Amino acid sequence: MKKVFERIYLAIILIFMYAPIVTLIILSFNSSKSRAKWGGFTLKWYTRLFSDQAVASALVNTLLIAVLATIFSTIIGTITCIAMIGLNSKLRSVIMGITNIPMINADIVTGISLMLLFRFLHLGSGFTTILLAHITFNIPFVMLSVMPRVKSLNFYVYEAALDLGATPLYAFRKTMLPDIMPGVVSGALMAFTMSLDDFIITYFTKGSGFETLSTLIYNEVKRGIQPEIYALSAIIFVVVLSLLMIIYRSPNNKVKEK
């Protein structure tokens, strides 16, 4: 009996979470522009979406920023985590304290604070400012996931490699990197998804005329939803679903360890 209740509860929550998404996907095939009636099956919203120049450039911007922000934040974050071992504990806790600020603070405050900085530095706004902002809020996520790995490293192996004549870089690559790699990968994945999903910080640092997918959708919504957006949602959902399935199928995944 208890099992039945549990199943029903799981089912209700799943329906609450997925029914809206399924509705969107169905509407993306609806040839009637009205959301209230079914006008027959169509793919025209998809063809319109693919021929839409604004969506294409927003998509390119979003992916380019996410990839670059992930690369930079992963490198900076990992190097800093390793360097932290050699620092005294006082400096280390100051650095960790500052690193925690963007994670604890509200995105809206992080967004406006960066906007004020970029305006002050006359950096203009657009690609560069968004990229700088994304690297900034991604580094904490990378450090959060690399730090535990670095803390549990066994440095004697590294020293032994040096004693046996390895160069420091070679010793690092062979003894430390393999151990911290799972943390680095999951940090990079976190950074990538955070970057893709971000709206608020991008909104404040983008300036006018430059759009990512999130800001494009926000503008569209204010103007009135077009069915192309449903097609876009359907595609994003399917891509996310397949990416996650691939990640979860791959051995030794650590994605859940948020």
Add this chain to the structure above:
Amino acid sequence: MKLFKNRQSAFLMASPYIAWAVIFIVVPLAMVIYYGVTDNSGALTFENIARISESGYLKALYRSILLAFISTLICFLLAYPLGMILSSMKLTRNTYLVTLFILPMWMNFLLRTLTWMTLLEGKGVINTILEFLHLPTINIINTSGAIVLGMVYNFLPFMILPIYNSLSRIDDNIINAARDLGADSLQTFLRITLPLSVPGIISGITMVFIPALTTFAISTMLGGSKILLIGNIIEQQFTQVYDWHLGSGLSIVLMIFILLNMIIESVSDKEGGIF
């Protein structure tokens, strides 16, 4: 340990990030505070912060706290039983199942909110179905109820994940020991399971309450233009009114609330329970 020749070389290696953090975290925050406590001429003033007491702003702040609180509570009440059920299931199968519950987290936040606009509109999907079934239609778009619904829908995975993680880490032997010592299931829950899951509950509350308190997109999309939250007011100061001083002053108020929230949570964490 001779990973680094000396402290200097470690510092050198950390210095790019230290510089980055100072330029992009510390300085911008200092700028918000500077703008918040000065006026147009650059003179020191607390007027920007004090203007939170104007009725429109105070009402928005009160409404934000109330809606964020209700949303967090609903998320908790939904997520806790879910976390218990998921963590009690046997592992191999539930990795997929758990993924399913946190998957919407990876879908674009605006699309998730847009979904509910489509469902709730006057002539939207839900009302069409209700009309078809000859049931009374609902009219909650552009109300606080719709905003709460949007918040719960958006932030529920952020409550599920930490609660599930902390519950699944509890050693079964501890539960069994409690039962062996004569505790009934309610006692076991109240004295073992619940206290051990407090860290998960606290990080869940933080991950839901702060974004809910400070959102402006959800209220714009589901609340129409009439229901303003403190996030909307601050956003308007920067994107429409261009009163950066007032916007920064109100942001300082917001940060004070975030800090208060953190303090309350860390205190309750130390005491080992929030109940």
